Amino acid sequence: MDIMMYVVIAAALALVVLIILATKYTSKGKGFDEMQLVKRADAFRAGFFTMLGCVVMLLILENWRPWTERVTSSFSLVAIIMITMAVFGIHCVIHDAFFRMQESRKLYLGLCAAVIFGNAMQVFSYYRDNGTLLQNGKVTLDPCGNLVTGSVFLILAAVIIIKMIADRKEEKE
């Protein structure tokens, strides 16, 4: 991976941080309402038990040679984190508890697009250089971690867009 790719990734991360800070300080000061807090608590619980289940499964798989020969622990841990985030995020989006009141969905979708793009570039660059996504026949953090991260943000963005369309239809009724 050449130095330019690191520069691109660093720039993308800096952009993500700036967008988060901008959203935080330019919002109209409204947080989550009472229903959203209840739904977020449910989402945290779902995420927690998902993570717990994945960790237990990983502990079992780590004692199974065909798994350890093909998948590294670092990738497994990142995959668990991303799956947990996906469960939490999707649960929140479905129950209208992901965004604060009057928070911009479009800004967040832009953030998702930046993350998806950065990770996709990383995956593409690795595949272009090596002709495979595996390192020595193993699923590793680089670039498979990027693949998982990009996929999770893509799924989250898709769910947000579908919810936005459904909400618009509901508002018209």
Add this chain to the structure above:
Amino acid sequence: MKNLKLKAARAAKDMSQEQLADACGVSRQTISAIEKGDYNPTINLCIAICKVLGKTLDDLFWGD
């Protein structure tokens, strides 16, 4: 259970869910969920809704 009394009171005031939500300091989806019967609001939110719509708690949330 759906809260049709709330929906009727809101319609009588010619208010959208968004307007009622803004007036009560909650999201539109919360008002929608209350009307559909998917969420039971706290007493504070019930009181806030009643004040905005000019109704009593009995009118909107209790009784038949």
